[in-house]
Amino acid sequence: MSPVTDRVGPRHNPTAGAALPVNLRDLRDEAWRRLDPAHRDYFTGGAGDERTLRANETAFDAYRLLPRVLRGGGERDLRTPLLGGTLSMPVLVSPTAFHRLAHPDGEVGCARAVAGADTVLVLSMAATTPVEAVAAAMDAADRPGRLWFQLYPQPDLGFTESLVRRVEAAGCRALVVTVDSPVLGRRERDLRNGFLDLPPGLGCENMRDPETGRIRDIVLDADLDWPRIDWLRGVTRLPVVLKGILHPADARLAVAHGVDAVWVSNHGGRQLDGAATAVDALPSVVDAVGDRVPVLLDGGIRRGTDVLTALALGATAVGVGRPVLWGLAARGEPGVRQVLDLLRADLGQAMTLAGAVRPADLGPDLLNRMPR
Ligand SMILES: Cc1cc2nc3c(=O)[nH]c(=O)nc-3n(C[C@H](O)[C@H](O)[C@H](O)COP(=O)(O)O)c2cc1C
Numbered sequence: 206m207s208p209v210t211d212r213v214g215p216r217h218n219p220t221a222g223a224a225l226p227v228n229l230r231d232l233r234d235e236a237w238r239r240l241d242p243a244h245r246d247y248f249t250g251g252a253g254d255e256r257t258l259r260a261n262e263t264a265f266d267a268y269r270l271l272p273r274v275l276r277g278g279g280e281r282d283l284r285t286p287l288l289g290g291t292l293s294m295p296v297l298v299s300p301t302a303f304h305r306l307a308h309p310d311g312e313v314g315c316a317r318a319v320a321g322a323d324t325v326l327v328l329s330m331a332a333t334t335p336v337e338a339v340a341a342a343m344d345a346a347d348r349p350g351r352l353w354f355q356l357y358p359q360p361d362l363g364f365t366e367s368l369v370r371r372v373e374a375a376g377c378r379a380l381v382v383t384v385d386s387p388v389l390g391r392r393e394r395d396l397r398n399g400f401l402d403l404p405p406g407l408g409c410e411n412m413r414d415p416e417t418g419r420i421r422d423i424v425l426d427a428d429l430d431w432p433r434i435d436w437l438r439g440v441t442r443l444p445v446v447l448k449g450i451l452h453p454a455d456a457r458l459a460v461a462h463g464v465d466a467v468w469v470s471n472h473g474g475r476q477l478d479g480a481a482t483a484v485d486a487l488p489s490v491v492d493a494v495g496d497r498v499p500v501l502l503d504g505g506i507r508r509g510t511d512v513l514t515a516l517a518l519g520a521t522a523v524g525v526g527r528p529v530l531w532g533l534a535a536r537g538e539p540g541v542r543q544v545l546d547l548l549r550a551d552l553g554q555a556m557t558l559a560g561a562v563r564p565a566d567l568g569p570d571l572l573n574r575m576p577r
């Protein structure tokens with residue numbers, strides 16, 4: 206937290222003339238130059254014609270803001286209480302697979318950066334590092350509790366339960382169940398590139414079978430249903446978040462089934478091409494949920510103003526997926542830190558320009574145009 210003051214002119218702009226990045230897209234361009242083209246396509250791409258992928262970013266363009274004036278001063282405070290912890294800002298890191306494919310720093314480097322920024326990392330079930338090692342990095346940075354785990358519940362309930370125990374023992378503070386993936390989306394870039402497998406030495410370390418030590422394949426299970434969510438709630442006391450909700454009826458069902466948060470997402474346009482953007486789906490989900498549980502959102506967040514818009518529409522916090530991968534692929538751990546610091550600074554500045562000092566000041570009255 207710093208007092209909101211500003212001085213005009215290059216002498217007072219500490220970043221003027223400094224090395225890039227100035228925004229997240231600078232890191233994207235740097236990452237793209239470094240990555241193997243097939244890996245870049247995997248990290249970048251979406252499903253089908255990538256309509257939803259493109260729309261995720263442009264949906265935010267449809268909003269214009271109505272800033273309030275003469276009230277942007279005072280102590281800016283971005284802290285955000287969420288599921289028993291308090292994040293330093295309303296931005297967390299969405300689960301993304303295969304961090305060691307992006308950079309040798311991998312999930313541990315990402316965790317260190319997230320700990321430094323004092324927010325939450327949702328570790329993907331398809332992480333290339335064991336959850337225990339990622340949790341140890343968080344603990345070493347004196348930020349236990351900053352790790353959540355993303356789960357694709359497996360049809361083998363015994364294995365699922367043993368993984369949940371492992372995740373609990375490592376100290377994760379929430380389970381994020383991804384519900385938008387009954388099958389894998391049709392990612393045509395990957396089909397064209399023949400991107401099927403991780404290179405030797407990399408694997409989904411959290412899929413190790415406790416009995417054989419072998420890494421199992423992740424099963425995307427079309428039979429996953431509400432009774433299985435109830436089952437999961439019965440085997441763990443961790444908060445359960447459902448990620449990948451777009452329909453308000455599902456948001457209502459989620460609350461009825463006792464989940465602890467609803468995460469509005471179309472999986473970064475990688476599952477159902479043509480699906481609504483999260484920001485367009487958000488208002489009816491917020492309506493359906495009321496203030497019974499927090500609503501999170503991800504997809505297309507690239508700017509502080511995107512965060513501001515999502516919060517004004519009723520989200521408690523937002524996730525970033527690809528930008529974190531860009532930072533990681535470009536510069537490893539420091540790149541992830543830059544992504545989070547850039548977003549924090551951008552959000553803080555946008556809030557001040559809009560006359561808001563804390564996230565609670567943001568409401569739909571700040572939006573000039575509401576799509577639909
Ligand atoms: C390369 C990549 C891998 C992903 N892996 C996972 C995953 O393992 N589990 C999951 O729930 N979502 C996964 N996602 C989706 C993200 O959690 C998130 O919903 C999406 O990236 C948000 O959109 P954004 O990239 O525009 O920020 C992945 C996304 C990308 C780009």
Ligand SMILES: CCCCC(=O)C(=O)O
Pocket residue numbers: 302331423472475
């Ligand atoms: C089993 C798939 C994990 C990765 C994933 O969710 C994605 O690439 O979007």
